[in-house]
Amino acid sequence: MIVKLRYKINLPNSLRTQNIGSTLHGVLMELLPSELVEHLHNLSYNPFRQRLIFEKELVIWEIVGLHKMVSEELLKLENLREITIKRAQKTVSLSLLSKDAIAVDDLVKKEMGREIDSRIISLKFTSPTSFKANGHYDIFPDIRKIFRSLMMNFDFFSETTKIYDYEVLSYIEENVHIVSYKLMTKNFHLEKIKVKGFQGDMTLKVTGAEQFVKLVLLMIKYATFAGIGMKTSLGMGGVSINERHYLR
Amino acid sequence: MIVKLRYKINLPNSLRTQNIGSTLHGVLMELLPSELVEHLHNLSYNPFRQRLIFEKELVIWEIVGLHKMVSEELLKLENLREITIKRAQKTVSLSLLSKDAIAVDDLVKKEMGREIDSRIISLKFTSPTSFKANGHYDIFPDIRKIFRSLMMNFDFFSETTKIYDYEVLSYIEENVHIVSYKLMTKNFHLEKIKVKGFQGDMTLKVTGAEQFVKLVLLMIKYATFAGIGMKTSLGMGGVSINERHYLR
Numbered sequence: 018m019i020v021k022l023r024y025k026i027n028l029p030n031s032l033r034t035q036n037i038g039s040t041l042h043g044v045l046m047e048l049l050p051s052e053l054v055e056h057l058h059n060l061s062y063n064p065f066r067q068r069l070i071f072e073k074e075l076v077i078w079e080i081v082g083l084h085k086m087v088s089e090e091l092l093k094l095e096n097l098r099e100i101t102i103k104r105a106q107k108t109v110s111l112s113l114l115s116k117d118a119i120a121v122d123d124l125v126k127k128e129m130g131r132e133i134d135s136r137i138i139s140l141k142f143t144s145p146t147s148f149k150a151n152g153h154y155d156i157f158p159d160i161r162k163i164f165r166s167l168m169m170n171f172d173f174f175s176e177t178t179k180i181y182d183y184e185v186l187s188y189i190e191e192n193v194h195i196v197s198y199k200l201m202t203k204n205f206h207l208e209k210i211k212v213k214g215f216q217g218d219m220t221l222k223v224t225g226a227e228q229f230v231k232l233v234l235l236m237i238k239y240a241t242f243a244g245i246g247m248k249t250s251l252g253m254g255g256v257s258i259n260e261r262h263y264l265r
Numbered sequence: 266m267i268v269k270l271r272y273k274i275n276l277p278n279s280l281r282t283q284n285i286g287s288t289l290h291g292v293l294m295e296l297l298p299s300e301l302v303e304h305l306h307n308l309s310y311n312p313f314r315q316r317l318i319f320e321k322e323l324v325i326w327e328i329v330g331l332h333k334m335v336s337e338e339l340l341k342l343e344n345l346r347e348i349t350i351k352r353a354q355k356t357v358s359l360s361l362l363s364k365d366a367i368a369v370d371d372l373v374k375k376e377m378g379r380e381i382d383s384r385i386i387s388l389k390f391t392s393p394t395s396f397k398a399n400g401h402y403d404i405f406p407d408i409r410k411i412f413r414s415l416m417m418n419f420d421f422f423s424e425t426t427k428i429y430d431y432e433v434l435s436y437i438e439e440n441v442h443i444v445s446y447k448l449m450t451k452n453f454h455l456e457k458i459k460v461k462g463f464q465g466d467m468t469l470k471v472t473g474a475e476q477f478v479k480l481v482l483l484m485i486k487y488a489t490f491a492g493i494g495m496k497t498s499l500g501m502g503g504v505s506i507n508e509r510h511y512l513r
Contacts, residue, residue: 156443157405195404197461201447225454 019081019242020088020118020186022095023140024111026078026086033076034106035069035144036206037248042067049090060174063089066244068255069141077114079255081242084174101226101261112169115232121175126217128235131229137196138229138237139259145205145214146226146254156202156213160221163245164189170243192225193233204263205253214246216221267329267490268336268366272359274317274326281324283317283392284454286500290315292348292378297338304334310421314340314492316503317392325362325505329490332422340366369423370455376483377476384478385444386469386485387507392463393453394494394502404450405460408469411493414439415484417494418491428480440473441481453501462494462501 028037045067046054057063064084065092070077082088095116101108119127148155148162155162168181200217221237237258244254276285292301305311312332330336343364349356368373369478396403396410403410416429448465469485471478485506490501492504 156446197450198404199449202445 018085019083019119019120019124020079020091020116021082021242022091022116023062024080024097025077025114026065026076027110028076029107029109030090032102032107032109033071035071035203035252037102037105038067038069038144038205039207040104041069041078041100042251044102048094048100049087049099053090053175062170063250064088064174066249067244068144068244068249068252068258072256077110082258083170084189087237088118090095091199092116120175121171124238125178128214128238130229133227133230135236136223138223138234140219140237140246140255141259142200142216142219143255144253145203145212145216145258146244146256147212147214147248148246155215156215157199158195158200158215158219160193160195161190162187163240164233164236165245166246167240170237171239180236185232188225188227188229189233192223192229194222194224196220196222205248205251206249207248212248212253218259222253266333266336266368267331267372269490270328270339270364271331271362272326272328272345273362274324275358276324277355278358280350281319282356283319283451283500285350285353286315286317286392286496288350288352289317289326289348291469292350293401294347295333295440296342296348300303300444301334302340303337310418311498312336314325314490316392316497316500318503318505326359328473331418331491336422336424338509340364368427369419371427372486373483376448377479379479379482380412381475381478381482382470386471388467388469388480388485389491389505389507390448390464390467391505392501393451393460393464394463394504395453395460395490395495395496403459403465404444406448406463406467407444408441408443409434409438412481413482414494415488415491419484419487420480426484427499428484434482436477437481440471440477442470444468444470452498453499454497455496460496460501466507505511 046261064082065087066081068079070079080091082091095113097111099110165186172179172181199218200215202213203216204211204213223233240256241258243249245256246254312330315330316327317326328339330339343361345359347356347358350357352365408445411444413434419429434441446467448467450461450504451464452461471481488504494502
């Protein structure tokens with residue numbers, strides 16, 4: 018089960034930045050049972066993601082569980098009204114904006130059952146997004162890396178449906194094209210280092226059979242929960258679909 | 266000899282767009298001797314480049330000759346005060362802002378003799394920039410393609426110094442890195458088609474020996490005359506150096 022909670026978070030100006038992502042990650046870890054947190058450390062993919070989204074004056078703290086082991090715990094946070102950021106000695110108030118819960122299989126069924134009315138998908142990267150490759154960071158989007166990472170994440174947490182396949186990934190690379198973009202590089206501060214990523218808008222065009230388009234859309238929809246690329250638990254790689262272009 | 270003329274061009278609002286690039290190219294061809302224009306058609310690289318640059322309210326028409334066969338003709342246009350854009354039935358006035366003339370060998374000597382005080386080069390792509398590859402357009406910058414195209418252009422017009430070398434190109438690919446950018450895709454209208462390119466800011470960092478950094482800078486300096494990528498005679502691929510970062 019995937020759970021997404023979105024809170025309005027009343028951050029003071031001094032903390033209104035993507036760069037407190039790893040701090041907020043720490044705050045959230047303290048709200049979870051310690052055995053669970055320990056267990057998370059041993060997983061190759063963290064089933065728990067969180068990120069800040071800045072929409073003009075509004076700051077949204079989005080918390081996602083990708084697997085029931087954390088999703089069930091997240092549901093208990095529905096009534097969370099404040100958190101304390103110890104490092105900054107600040108208590109900030111929260112109010113829940115929305116709560117979504119969907120079984121992975123239901124997500125698959127829903128997305129694969131959609132009618133396709135457009136092959137254009139417009140995305141907004143809401144926080145710095147990057148991929149680590151051979152010791153350096155990739156600051157340009159790359160279709161193969163985006164979809165490989167999404168499929169790997171999906172399969173790690175899905176107990177029934179599995180999607181990753183080398184041939185499908187090659188087919189994606191041939192049939193999903195970045196047709197326009199407005200992107201800029203931005204630094205994301207981790208505890209001691211800065212990671213550079215890209216942020217902004219990107220539009221994809223998908224060719225190929227309808228079922229394939231639906232699979233691509235399913236992965237994109239999954240990305241709105243899981244994020245894309247590296248350090249998505251700390252707040253990097255946040256992505257949303259610009260609804261104007263969304264295939265309804 | 267390389268000649269660059271920069272005019273302030275008083276375009277009416279309806280013509281204030283990059284998209285009249287091919288029209289202005291046509292206007293300029295009519296100002297040149299017809300035997301020269303005919304000869305240009307048979308060359309692999311056009312020694313004549315022109316582009317519009319929009320700096321807030323100011324519109325600059327930049328005309329460049331990369332070889333004496335056109336540079337000498339361009340110098341005669343120094344007193345040009347108006348041009349007629351037949352298609353739009355408009356006569357627009359011009360005033361010369363600057364005139365640069367430099368022998369290719371002097372450019373090489375000057376750039377290779379500089380002191381290097383920074384390995385960071387900040388560029389502004391002032392018009393849509395693109396590369397044609399295997400039947401599609403590249404809408405992301407690519408170091409190899411940028412420098413390959415610059416070296417090829419340089420060598421075609423330089424009678425003494427030759428720069429292109431496969432190993433140097435590979436060394437450039439390993440030692441020149443895009444470290445940040447703020448770019449967006451834009452369409453450039455040719456007569457009947459639209460070509461998509463990227464436009465905006467990009468910062469390079471150069472590693473390697475000092476002489477190598479100077480060679481990279483020489484190519485970048487050449488790019489401010491020649492442009493980068495495809496359709497640079499029609500106005501695509503205009504590039505300038507953001508002086509703040511320029512290695513003095």
